[in-house]
Amino acid sequence: MAKDAPPRWDRRMQQRLARGEAAALGELYDRFASLVHSLAHRVLDDEDAADRVTREVFAHVWENPEAYEPKQGSMRSWIASLAHSQAVQRLRKQGAAALAEGGEGSAEDLERKVREASAAARADYIVTSMPAPLRAALELAYFQRRDYRQTAADLGVTEDEARRRLRLGLQLLSSANDRKNGGSPWRQGYGRAT
Amino acid sequence: MNPDPFGPGEGRPGDDERSGASSQARIPSPRESVEDSGLPLPEPEAPPPPVLEHDVLKSLLGAWALAACAPEEAEAVELHLGTCGPCADEALRLRDAVGLLQPEESLDLDPGLRSRVLAGCLDKRPPRIPVPDWAVAYDAETARLDALLQDIGDGEWHAPVRLKWYDGESDRPVNRRTTVAGVIAHLLTVDGLVAVALGLEDPLGELAPEEPTPRARTETYWKASHFPPTRTVRMPWREQSHALVRTVSFAGGGSGQLSVPYGAFSLPLRDSLVDRAFECWVHAGDIADAVDYPYQPPAPRHLNRMIDLAARMLPSALAERRREGRAAPPKSLVRAGSPGRSLRLEVEGSGGGEWLIALDSPGAVGSADHEVAHVALDGVEFCRLAAGHVLPQEAAAGQDGDREAIRDVLSAAASLSRM
Numbered sequence: 001m002a003k004d005a006p007p008r009w010d011r012r013m014q015q016r017l018a019r020g021e022a023a024a025l026g027e028l029y030d031r032f033a034s035l036v037h038s039l040a041h042r043v044l045d046d047e048d049a050a051d052r053v054t055r056e057v058f059a060h061v062w063e064n065p066e067a068y069e070p071k072q073g074s075m076r077s078w079i080a081s082l083a084h085s086q087a088v089q090r091l092r093k094q095g096a097a098a099l100a101e102g103g104e105g106s107a108e109d110l111e112r113k114v115r116e117a118s119a120a121a122r123a124d125y126i127v128t129s130m131p132a133p134l135r136a137a138l139e140l141a142y143f144q145r146r147d148y149r150q151t152a153a154d155l156g157v158t159e160d161e162a163r164r165r166l167r168l169g170l171q172l173l174s175s176a177n178d179r180k181n182g183g184s185p186w187r188q189g190y191g192r193a194t
Numbered sequence: 195m196n197p198d199p200f201g202p203g204e205g206r207p208g209d210d211e212r213s214g215a216s217s218q219a220r221i222p223s224p225r226e227s228v229e230d231s232g233l234p235l236p237e238p239e240a241p242p243p244p245v246l247e248h249d250v251l252k253s254l255l256g257a258w259a260l261a262a263c264a265p266e267e268a269e270a271v272e273l274h275l276g277t278c279g280p281c282a283d284e285a286l287r288l289r290d291a292v293g294l295l296q297p298e299e300s301l302d303l304d305p306g307l308r309s310r311v312l313a314g315c316l317d318k319r320p321p322r323i324p325v326p327d328w329a330v331a332y333d334a335e336t337a338r339l340d341a342l343l344q345d346i347g348d349g350e351w352h353a354p355v356r357l358k359w360y361d362g363e364s365d366r367p368v369n370r371r372t373t374v375a376g377v378i379a380h381l382l383t384v385d386g387l388v389a390v391a392l393g394l395e396d397p398l399g400e401l402a403p404e405e406p407t408p409r410a411r412t413e414t415y416w417k418a419s420h421f422p423p424t425r426t427v428r429m430p431w432r433e434q435s436h437a438l439v440r441t442v443s444f445a446g447g448g449s450g451q452l453s454v455p456y457g458a459f460s461l462p463l464r465d466s467l468v469d470r471a472f473e474c475w476v477h478a479g480d481i482a483d484a485v486d487y488p489y490q491p492p493a494p495r496h497l498n499r500m501i502d503l504a505a506r507m508l509p510s511a512l513a514e515r516r517r518e519g520r521a522a523p524p525k526s527l528v529r530a531g532s533p534g535r536s537l538r539l540e541v542e543g544s545g546g547g548e549w550l551i552a553l554d555s556p557g558a559v560g561s562a563d564h565e566v567a568h569v570a571l572d573g574v575e576f577c578r579l580a581a582g583h584v585l586p587q588e589a590a591a592g593q594d595g596d597r598e599a600i601r602d603v604l605s606a607a608a609s610l611s612r613m
Contacts, residue, residue: 020320020321020323021322021440021443022312022316022321022324022443023323023325023333023436023439024440025312025315025316025321026337026436029308029311029312029337030308030337030340030436033303033307033308033311034303034344037303037307038299042296042299047304051304054307054311055311055314058311058312058314058315059311059314059315059318062315062316062319063315063318063319119294120294120296123291123295123296124296124298127295127298138260138295141257141260141262142260142292142295143295143297145262146262147257147262147263148254148257148262148263149264151262162257163253163256163257164253164256165256166256166257166260166262167253167255167256167257167288168256170256170259170260170288170291170292171256171287171288171291173291173294174287174288174291174294177287177290177291177294
């Protein structure tokens with residue numbers, strides 16, 4: 001689906017935002033709002049909270065366009081990482097406030113919840129960013145319950161290739177569970193799935 | 195690869211047969227069948243898992259984690275995992291990754307969120323190059339339609355749509371059949387009139403007809419290809435709408451006076467973009483109906499601009515109908531710039547308001563002191579009338595005063611519509 005934009009688009013967008021062009025902000029929203037909102041929603045599972053994160057992320061980009069480093073990755077991945085960290089921060093803050101008010105569960109429970117929500121959102125991003133052939137293979141094998149031979153037939157590829165795609169797709173996805181990355185997919189090249 | 199994976203002397207059945215042919219002793223006599231012995235039957239033995247090589251087993255790990263391989267392959271993989279550390283580690287990682295696969299959440303973004311997010315941003319850091327206020331409705335409506343297009347499936351691009359408008363010359367509703375993609379092509383070609391006026395590329399290129407009417411341009415575009423338009427028309431339409439907003443922003447608010455020719459008439463750019471926003475909403479509604487999606491009216495302040503534009507165009511539309519003998523002659527002569535007989539148009543609902551429509555001449559000024567009639571209707575109903583989607587005599591409007599004036603104004607509103 002959404003492919004990484006060519007770097008030229010990213011640099012140009014950065015210049016236009018820096019120049020204070022309101023039309024550029026509108027185009028930025030049109031391109032990335034659903035990405036930002038769905039990541040935030042995956043973490044927070046709440047429509048209003050996801051709306052607020054969307055507002056915060058676009059405000060941050062509009063006020064700090066120079067913070068984007070094209071050398072480190074695509075603008076898409078930068079914005080995804082902002083959305084992700086804002087949402088995770090909000091989830092942790094909400095949970096801590098609930099605990100302080102005598103809510104159920106322990107601090108460890110909260111950490112686990114944050115970790116799981118964080119990984120789920122990273123996984124979503126990885127799936128939407130991975131090459132379409134890998135995504136199509138996972139879609140068939142997992143959601144449509146086709147075995148790899150049927151998957152190969154559906155995709156018109158060899159069985160070897162179907163096995164390769166399923167394995168590679170899951171390898172990419174498994175990086176969402178890497179805790180050592182500390183939830184900052186930006187630094188580990190979150191935007192370049194391959 | 196070794197052509198003989200078992201190697202020599204490993205007790206292959208063939209060897210036994212050949213060597214054993216000469217020696218009876220090597221062939222044991224058959225045992226008594228268990229079925230005949232009265233003992234309980236043993237469980238039938240499963241066929242041994244196929245012996246697969248490490249590379250093959252490794253390549254199966256993804257399919258295995260997804261439970262997408264044959265049972266005997268799964269068994270072979272599991273046997274292998276007991277003896278191969280690297281594969282066991284990977285298998286565990288991939289199994290965990292499967293747990294992360296979730297169906298895509300298809301949440302429709304609240305269409306109002308865009309303007310709230312943008313307003314919040316622009317509040318924090320005022321833009322150096324703002325979008326002129328008369329172009330904001332166009333920016334918002336094209337974004338709303340694009341979000342709808344994002345959600346519809348490939349097949350729905352070919353869903354039939356009837357473009358409807360009111361033909362002022364025959365006082366009859368007319369329609370033209372096309373598809374969802376055909377409607378976007380229509381918007382692309384008519385928005386192209388604004389693009390040309392701004393010095394941007396004409397989406398019709400060399401095909402552009404002599405007469406730049408919306409209808410001629412649309413028909414030319416539709417006829418230019420043997421095949422009906424497909425979803426590929428979305429990109430050029432969206433790029434052009436973004437380019438228009440970008441260009442008028444750089445041109446600045448003063449560019450609003452620039453004239454945009456529509457063939458039979460012209461509009462200043464600032465009105466033209468409100469008109470294009472209106473058309474975008476109306477046709478988005480046509481598309482939404484065709485694919486059975488909900489679609490809301492524009493934000494109140496944008497709706498207000500659209501109604502205001504129609505209200506301002508009414509005196510000229512009325513004068514034109516009068517010239518063609520399809521409206522009552524003026525009751526009095528009014529000097530340009532002077533107050534004259536007026537109809538009070540009261541539009542209810544958010545985005546509504548009151549407009550005084552000069553009845554006898556486009557040059558006259560609407561005046562409350564000279565009010566002869568009063569029409570009240572809902573904002574969306576008024577827009578449906580002005581879009582030719584509802585007939586003047588069928589519009590749900592509260593009416594009071596001069597019947598003839600009311601009929602003429604409602605018909606003039608419907609005659610504003612076009613393909």
